[in-house]
Amino acid sequence: MNRLKTVVQEQALNEDAMLHRIRSKQHVIHKEESFMSMKRLLPIGLAAALVIAVIASWSFFVPGVTAPVTTGTAAEKPASTPYAMVAIDINPSFEIYIDSEENGYAVLAIHATNKDAKELYEANKKVLDDLMGGTKEDAIEAIIQLARDNDFLDEDSSDAENGKYVLVTTAILDADEDGEEDEEEELDLEDKDEAERNQEAIGYQIQLALQEALAKDPDGTVKVAVIKATLREVKFAEKDKIPLGLFIIKGMMTDSDGDGVVETGEEPIKVSDFVKNDKNVEALAKRAIILERKSDRDEIKESRKAENEADESEEPEEDEDSGKPDSVPPVTPPGQAKKETVASGS
């Protein structure tokens, strides 16, 4: 069987994967329903349980990661140890903790990791809490949308010629599948391979979701850098109290003024400041997969104008994909600074 066929058979309408997702999702729903019936039967017990849950959530501990910086709620408290983490750095910066593959990589907790994120979290608590138990893709899209709605992705907020960037960084937190306690360097080869495969899969699923989200981006000016982080980087970022994505780009910074000193400073650099330097952008493109949508608004306007003219002169039935984005943004693979763009409707 050729690779094209294999890829389509594995990725399109995968029967087993969908069954797995359905069962995982139903498991979460079922747990929530059981919780609600307990509420009806034992209101006093529930009140006590909620108090305990709130207290416990304040002291929630992720192995290898410090306690969360968000205000804790019962909804944020993970039901089990997170398997992986997806960090989103725009500013604001958020961390999404997700469950294992067996549980459909469901969202266990969302933590705000800087001041702007905390304020955004407080103002949109309901929206973010509703993402618990759902998919990581929905959570990422919702956070980016929240940032956009709150003007963090406004053009004025990033005056860099290189555009507006969002960093999405994935890390496997619990690679030790066999349960034997071993450090990252000593992980069984089997564990390591499995973790790498899973990190690839998580990154890939996120890319697909982001590509579709970007295709719907009305401005088409946001770029997303998808980065893979190691557990070691997670630990160092934690130690330096820097959001993961910002910790990684800090390490990529280049000597901007040519004096032989890289001015990284004490504070984490903002993504918008980082991408102002072309060399930084090149360094980012070497490590990350850059997703973007064509930003040439004039050309988009021209395309729309041409489409409108075509619509007026043709029968509606002949417009095969009307109302649907028919292209998704291109991908720049790691190691290539190439930035292809595809216009909407091409």
Next chain:
Amino acid sequence: MNQDKAIAQFEALYHQTFRRLSQYVLFKVGSVSDTEDIVAAVYADYFQHIVQRGHAEPTNPYAYLVRMANHGLGRLYKERQTQMSLDDEQNHLSETLPDDPEAISRFFDQIDSQELWLGIRRLSVAEQQVIVAHLRFDLTFREIAEQLGQRESTVKLRYYRALDRLKKMFT
């Protein structure tokens, strides 16, 4: 009904009907991701109905699933406020089929699987539809054409044109 038994019953029905229902929805909506969303929602609802709420299995489960899928399709049409339509491939009938279709397939053997799938997702909805129908469900061009109410030559052209566009993404 015992829950384990209900789960086993659900899974049996799922495997028995998945292919047929997926094809049904794919030919209605065209988009692979919309098809996945609708099919997953249908089975998730059915799982809740039968396994978690303990309702009896309908007399004709497949007809029940199709009704639920039609509800999903109705919602999708309403959201889009557009009619799923045929493409304008008829205008391109002057194009010719590739001399060596196998050479194109061989070309894709050199491409990374994930990049290849991302590329497929960048094709138009109609192109994705014919690729998935042909390669995922092993339907012949004639069978796809019958489902879409189009000519076999049109479907075949669309398929090879899609492969050509996909190839150009990697060259």
